[in-house]
Amino acid sequence: MLVDNLHEVQYNIKIACEKAGRKQEEVTLITVSKTKPISMIEQLYEVGIRKFGENKVQDLIDKYEAMQKDIEWHMIGHLQRNKVKYIVDKVAMIHSVDSLRLAEEISKEAVKKQLTVSILIEVNVAGEQTKFGYAIDETEEAVRLFSKLPGLRVKGLMTSAPYVVDPEENRKYFRSLRQLCVDINSKNIDNVCMDSLSMGMTNDYIVAIEEGATLVRVGTAIFGERNYNK
């Protein structure tokens, strides 16, 4: 089941890349294992999956401890500053950096541990009240400020598009995130070369790939529905 689902998602990614005239290597699948048990992560590990996304610090740490050390863990959820110190040395990338104070904390902990932490700036492209992230017109300023912080590398932008039934409705948001990335790169800000766009989830990863996603974060299509009442 699990592995069949994975193969289906991988196949869809391949087709979406072909359709969009993109190389398959340009798109990286992050399998979002949040709320799912180690046993399922192990099954995916066995078939070669090495990149997992988690949105809670404690779960990320527990899974990090339990699993092989060649796994890349991606922090994709809202991160509290007081928890940064527990994960900076365990994550391959933090996708969800949504404030200067958080970026400063990551920088501080990275310097302390002599690391360079790869981060993405979260953008609230649709301006949803309930979501974290910078507004489109605040993002360039954030990039400028973050790029001056030691121990931290701004690799690109991330967004979670609205929940919609028809993924076509999100195409405009993916397109604006990509355009924003292109615009900011064209400013030649010192220390900034943003080549990552983390966008697209179960419902809309195909459209996101067509619009330039380099990282897609897919959970439900691989692991099945999440049960939060356990």
Ligand SMILES: *Cc1c(COP(=O)(O)O)cnc(C)c1O
């Ligand atoms: C849960 C989550 C995902 C995966 O969502 P699915 O719809 O299950 O694919 C992707 N990104 C973020 C930030 C998430 O919290």
